[in-house]
Amino acid sequence: MEKYEGEKTMKLIHKGKVKRVLEDPESKDRVVIEFTDTVTAGDGAKKQEFTGKGKLACDFSEFLFGYLEGKGIDTHFIKRLKGPQLMCTKVEIFPIEFVCRNLVAGSFSRRYGTEKGTVLDSPLVEYFMKNDDLHDPLITGESIIRLGLVSQNDLEFMTKVTLSVNYYLSELLKQQKLTLVDFKLEFGKAENGEIVLADEISPDTMRVWDATATSLDKDVFREDKGDLIATYEKLLTAVKTARSEDVEARLESVYIIVEPKPAIKNPPGEVTRKALIRLGFAEVEDVRMGKVFNITLKKPLTSEILKHLEVMNVKLLSNPISEKHKVRFE
């Protein structure tokens, strides 16, 4: 096999099912992710080597992370190395897999008995707990927060970014008459506290159908229905020849809710309370009146934009002495 940068000097940090994470000898803030030729399915029950698959998954991740970065989404991707390796920002991976679905397939179809190919009304984000011993169970957002796996703010942020990724990937594929059925994302927190898209994006982690609902992804291996390498190569060519510059930026809506702090008198709320009682709504005990800003962003949400929203609050939108605020995404 071809030798690539630093092969001999890079220490193994983590060995996953299909990727290895290596220490970057030049910086402790970076890692090198190496893609292997292994393909697994069914929670590792089915496993096979396909020569060249690692390079293809690496090519996809390099191209798609680069494309998403170009659209304003923060990722861990820094640069491609010579072999099937990506230099990436070192992050601590959140213990949740974010699965986004547009059409019914895979475990969703099995779990709910819904017909494969059914189009969902709007994209759905499901969460799975990353835990091999428990076989990565489906988990609700509430449970994630109660178990302290991820904070509510971080979970809402990553969910919002997942939906942005869905839009940008779907639109790119649509140009080639391909449909993004579903995909899985992982996020990580960098040393500087920023949350970025991490792991990989390839046909190993997403389902893509052509106009005849033929799979161009790992389902050809899961269901023994084709040549995996030829399929991945076909999809890579399609993705790389799509006109990424024609995919328009999507507007994103965020809400900033400003309320008077509990100890602060709130005359407008008091006037409203009295008026409601006069109208006969005897059940009303108290009313506090605040304000809501619905801010439309012309870029996907990033940790930096979140910081900007906090500065907007302090500088203009709320009075930090008398008011509290929260940022909500939908």
Ligand code: UDP
């Ligand atoms: N997926 C993944 N890794 C996992 C589980 C799922 O990359 O550990 C991807 C999978 O390739 C598909 C999407 O997430 O694109 C939804 O997978 P699903 O829950 O339907 O599970 P599966 O069909 O793999 O059992």
